[in-house]
Amino acid sequence: MSIDASHTSQGGTVLSALARTATRRPLTVILFWVLFLLLGFGLGTGVFARLSDNVPEVPGTESERAAQYLDRTDPTGESITAVVEGVAVTDPGLRGQVERAVTDVRAIAGVAAVPDPYTTRGLTAEDGRALLIPVTLTGGLDDDAEERAVDAAADRIKEIDALEVHVSGGPLLGTQIGERAQEDVRNAELISLPVVLALLLVVFGGLRAAGLPLVIAVSGIAGAFLALFGFSQVTDISVYAIQVTTMLGLGLAVDYALLMLVRFREERRHTDDVVEAVHRTVGAAGRTVLFSGFTVAVSLTGLLVFPSVFLRSMGLAVAAVVVIDMLAALTLLPALLTRFGGRIPPAKTRAEGEEGRVFARLARFSARHRVAVVAVVVPVLLVLALPAAGMKIQIGDATQLPTSTEARQLYDTVDAHFPPGTGVSPVTVVLKPGTDTATADRIRALSPTAQTRQLPGGTSIVEIQPSGIVDGKAATDLVQRVRDVRGDTPVQVTGPAARLVDFRAMLSDRAPWAAVTVLIGIFALLFAFTGSVLIPLRTILTTLLSLGAALGAVVWVFQDGHLAGVLGAEGLGALSLTAPPLIIAIAFGLAMDYELFILARMREARRRTGDDQDAVVTGLRRSGRVVTCAALLLAVVFGAFMTGGFSPILQIGLGLTLAVLIDATVVRMLLVPATMALLGRYAWWAPKPLRRVHDRFGLHEEAPEQRELSRSN
Structure with a gap:
């Protein structure tokens, strides 16, 4: 019952070992994954308390x-802000409550300063209906002391009896966003899992087969939590990581399980031996899953x-989740199939030409009208x-x-009662000892809002309040003007606007290297899979088209504001700095996923018949249904995560949804067969030196018929 190892790569040996382990000791493998699930949903969920919102920091x-x-050096630490809204904040009863709260908060250990909002300029709204209470913490507090101080201050301020009392900012903001992230993940799972199960029931027509992908999906979620918790021990984990890794872990797990199950049901038509069918499935579809997992992981290495x-x-965490999904599909699913696969009926036998006839027609149409298809599809995607x-x-x-989050409610209340720019973080200029007076004067002269304070050791801090938003053009231009004025003096600029300027510069400097790293890795993997140099090039170019179209749509919606209200968002004039790199990296990997699903079937057909054109049609006929279902399931998962209303996640979710759907339909169903037809027999070409390299180290997968012939001999 072993898989024929002749003419197989090292990957085939690994797959054979995994298949043998899963079929010989299925209960052991299942028990291992049960323990993994308990660990993931137990220990792994501790990551929600360790999330950071310091996204733009670049060491x-x-x-x-x-x-x-x-x-x-600064004796003051972080700060939180409270806003109190009332009919009239000067009402004696409300004023007495506020003053007592301010006095109590000043006495909390770890609190450095709390100004009187009634006597400090700018803290009481001109309309008399709101006031601000900024709370500055002592510098140098450890995490536990800071958390105790923040919680005690927030709890005391919220005891004020007013129309609205909101507290956020500083370390409290990360906690609030982390709690919201946990709620969004839970809601997304409650929405997506039943819908995914319903779609799988339609695909497989039975609860047993439909339930297995969900088991792998739950493993992917547990893996996401556990991977993030592990990385949180050695580095900061972003508040965005939870939704991104969970949605990808859930989606890819379903994809891989779907591919394996479809192949298992096909193999069951050829053998009544469940173990043999599992071995065949791992030997064929398992190779595609293995290469797909590596390809998605390589796509994410650009983030490193x-x-x-x-x-x-994010790159490490998402790559880890991809590997966990891949291992679950290659070990847990075969073990489950070994134990319960006998109750899953084989795929229905259909008359010649009936299976996948819609996809075959699309392939023939695209191949017959290849020039017209390319001439229409490519310009549309470019537009x-x-x-x-x-x-x-922007940050x-x-x-x-x-709008339901406390940080947003605080922002909206301040925006309604205070002048524009209130509460915006200043551009902070550090004038170290040795800075000449003339330079310091020129920096202060940049804005009438500049305020100076002294630190121990002779350092001066100049805080300049920018007009507009915290990281808008006025703020970033101010950062650049300060850096132009300082010359060679020991002056440094920090604050959110300065971090955005440095983050943009980092992206500009490193993006070409990231692109080269990913493209070389993808090219190498696709060459190992196909033995061709033209197919990897064609794949990369067509994938970039679908990726560009999806990214363009995200900009059109969230930056320009078109149809943003339909998604419960608004046009912000810019994308979150987290969205573009993650959309590009993840969507590129997912597109490779579907490309490999199709290429695997094309390769099998070509090895069987030697007919290049027939291989394209047969490949799409045999894989089109899987690719379409997988894309639809992923779209459901991403769509469920877009119900949370958190704009960066909406941007990432929409970008990935569109990228997957455009790639799985327009690109893979039309552009791939058209370009393969244009290349003709040269599609699988490689120079002789590279052909020898592939013969020695590449993937060599046998079709089922050839394995039967090999066994008979």
Whole structure:
């Protein structure tokens, strides 16, 4: 019952070992994964308390060095802000409550300062209906002491009896967003899992087969939590990581399980031996899953090129989840099939030409009218991608959050009662000892709002309040003007606007290297899979088209504001700086997923018949249904995560949904057969030296008929 190892790569040996383990000791494998699930949903969920909202930090940049310098030298620490709204905040009863609360908060250990909102300029609204209470913490507090101080201050302020009392900002903001992320994940799972199950029931026509992908999906979710918790022990994990890794873990797990189950039911038509069918499935579809997992992981390695802690941690965490999904599909699913696969009926036998006839017709149409298809599809995708040329990125503010979150409610209340720019973080200029007076004067002269304070050791801090939003053009231009004025003096600029400027510079510097790293890795994997140099090039170019179209649509909706209200969002004038790199990296990997599903079937047909044109039609006929169902299931998963209302997640969810749907339909069903027909017999060509490399190290997968012939001999 072993898989024929002749003419197989090292990957085939690994798959054979996995198949033998899963079929010989299925209960052991299942028990291992049960323990993994318990660990993931037990220990792994601890990551929700360890999330960070410090996305734009880039180690080594000027803004980060200045921030670290201030952490060491500035006796004041972070701050939180409260807004109290009433019919009249000067009402004696309300004023008495506020003053008592301010006095009590000042006495909390770890609180450095709380100004009187009634006597401090700018803290009481001109309309007399709201006031601000900023609470500054002592510098150098450890995490536990800071958390106790923040919680005690927030709880005391919320005891004020007013129309509205909201507290957020600083370390409290990360906690609030983390709680919202946990709620969004739970709601998304409650929405997506029943819908996915219903769709799987339609695909398979039975509860047993439909339920198995959900088991793998739950394993993917547990893996996401556990991977993030592990990485949180050594690095910061972004508040965005939970939704992104969970949606991808859930979606890919269903994809891989769907591919394996469809193949298992096909193999059951050829043998009544369940174990033999499992071995055949792992030997064929398992290879595609293995290469797909590696390809998605390689697509995410581009994120490791960036020095940003956020991008690196996201790349590592998502890649880890992909590997977990892949291992679950290659070990847990075969074990479950060994135990319960006998109750899953084989795929229905259909007359020649009936199976996948719609996809076969599409393939023939595209191949017959290949020039026309390319001439129409490519310009349409390029037009859809045009808005991406004007893409802008920003850190963003509370407008990215759902209106039900406390940070957003605080923002909206302040915006309703105070002048524009109130509460916007200033551009912070650090004038270290040795800065000449003339330079300091020129920096202060940049804005009439500049305020100076002294730190121990002779350092001066100049805080300049920018007009507009925290990271808008006025704020980033101010950062650049300060850096132009300072010359060679020991002056550094930090704050949100400075971090955005440095983050953009980091993206610009490292993006070409990230692209080269990913493209070389993808090319190498696709060459190993196909033995061709032209198919990888064609795949990369067509994938970039679908990716560009999806990114253009995201810019059109969330940056320009078209139809944003339909998604419960609003046009923000820019995308979240988290969205574009994650959409590009993940969508590129997912597109490779479907390409491999199709290429695997094309390769099988070509090895069996030697007919290049027939291989394209047969490949799409045999894989079209799986690719379409997988894309639809992924779209359901991504769509469920878009119900949370958190703008960065909406942007990522919409981008990935469109990328998957465009790629699985327009590109794979029309553009792939058209371009393969244009290439003809040269599609599978490679220079002789590379052909020898592939013969020795590449993937060599046998079709089922050839395996039977090999066994008979």
